[in-house]
Amino acid sequence: MHPMKFHFLKTNEFLLPQPGTAAALKVDFYKNACPQLHEIVQKVVATEFQLDPTSAGPQLRLFFHDCFVGGCDASVLLNSTDVNQAEKDAAVNFSLGSFFVIDEIKQQLEQECPGVVSCADVLALVAVYSVKQAGGPLYEIDLGRRDGLTSYAASSETFLPAFSLNISGLLEDFHVVGLNLLDLVVLSGAHTIGQAHCNSVVNRLYPQVDPQYPKYYSKQLVANCTDNGYLKLPNFDNNTQFFNDPITPTRFDNQYFKNLEANLGLFTSDESLFNDERTRKLVETYASNQDAFFKQFGISLRRMGKIGVLTGTQGQIRNQCWVRNSHNLKASTRVQGPELRNVDKA
Numbered sequence: 001m002h003p004m005k006f007h008f009l010k011t012n013e014f015l016l017p018q019p020g021t022a023a024a025l026k027v028d029f030y031k032n033a034c035p036q037l038h039e040i041v042q043k044v045v046a047t048e049f050q051l052d053p054t055s056a057g058p059q060l061r062l063f064f065h066d067c068f069v070g071g072c073d074a075s076v077l078l079n080s081t082d083v084n085q086a087e088k089d090a091a092v093n094f095s096l097g098s099f100f101v102i103d104e105i106k107q108q109l110e111q112e113c114p115g116v117v118s119c120a121d122v123l124a125l126v127a128v129y130s131v132k133q134a135g136g137p138l139y140e141i142d143l144g145r146r147d148g149l150t151s152y153a154a155s156s157e158t159f160l161p162a163f164s165l166n167i168s169g170l171l172e173d174f175h176v177v178g179l180n181l182l183d184l185v186v187l188s189g190a191h192t193i194g195q196a197h198c199n200s201v202v203n204r205l206y207p208q209v210d211p212q213y214p215k216y217y218s219k220q221l222v223a224n225c226t227d228n229g230y231l232k233l234p235n236f237d238n239n240t241q242f243f244n245d246p247i248t249p250t251r252f253d254n255q256y257f258k259n260l261e262a263n264l265g266l267f268t269s270d271e272s273l274f275n276d277e278r279t280r281k282l283v284e285t286y287a288s289n290q291d292a293f294f295k296q297f298g299i300s301l302r303r304m305g306k307i308g309v310l311t312g313t314q315g316q317i318r319n320q321c322w323v324r325n326s327h328n329l330k331a332s333t334r335v336q337g338p339e340l341r342n343v344d345k346a
């Protein structure tokens, strides 16, 4: 359990109706208002991938860390202010990256279709094109989200599932945002790409090395996380990274599930999927059937993308993704509390 997990009461108020008029999300939401949208996102993601094939990981993870915390409203992109610590500065988000990719896309969009595309939708599309770029299918995703006005680090600590959780704990966190066991298993398949730091496996390496890891694998992990045989306590070495999927690290495929069967699941949360009766069958299905994994991943990603969304006249369309537009703040927005007065200091 993450030490800061209980900072906040876990209520899902953000799933309740929000001020303003809501509207439906649509796949072709920007068809007329910004026909260049998909091409711009796809090109930037492709360029990044050519420069660095590990770029797809952090880009996909951003969407998850946004949606689980207050809904898919780009709150993860807002900067902290003098009086408020934002989500991106939460300890649990220490390794979030790719913010510059979102900014690059947003800048191009503001030139082509100013004030039209939300940062929340950029996050959704970047996730979709990152999967595609890494070798997965091109998924349809609903659009028309609007950007939120608040962002609290404590919410990230509360709502993001910790790497040390077992299935019961993970399910609890998924249920809070309206997702189920199937979503949990298939979306964990995102760990078929991307990287992790020693901190995220510390509970399986110290004080004892988890015997469920194959010996050769735990040896590699320990070697990575120690300095000449000494553990770099208390935080290990936060600069060392290793692949979530050591077999096909930058390819979006079903190798993650095969890894789970071979006890190569990196985090406690990963290995629990195979150890627990409730989820093992699904792991086996996806390990043996990549098409089934691809199909359900698209469905669950779309479901995740609908968590607590702002639509219609709710929220705003930010001009820049890291700061909310002060001139758009009206009584009908969701802002409450002291940081409203400090909006220009962000």
Ligand code: HEM
Pocket: 054, 056, 057, 058, 060, 061, 064, 095, 097, 161, 162, 163, 164, 170, 184, 187, 188, 190, 191, 193, 194, 195, 196, 197, 198, 199, 200, 244, 267, 269
């Ligand atoms: C089921 C609960 C989950 C837990 C406990 C979890 C935990 C983690 C942790 C601890 C890391 C490594 C952080 C680090 O050490 O730097 C990570 C990386 C990652 N996670 Fe998850 N995750 C979960 C679900 C998801 C979901 C639903 C997605 C996306 C749909 C996702 C996508 C990723 C990606 C792509 C990375 C690699 C990021 C990079 O390369 O920088 N995860 N996750």
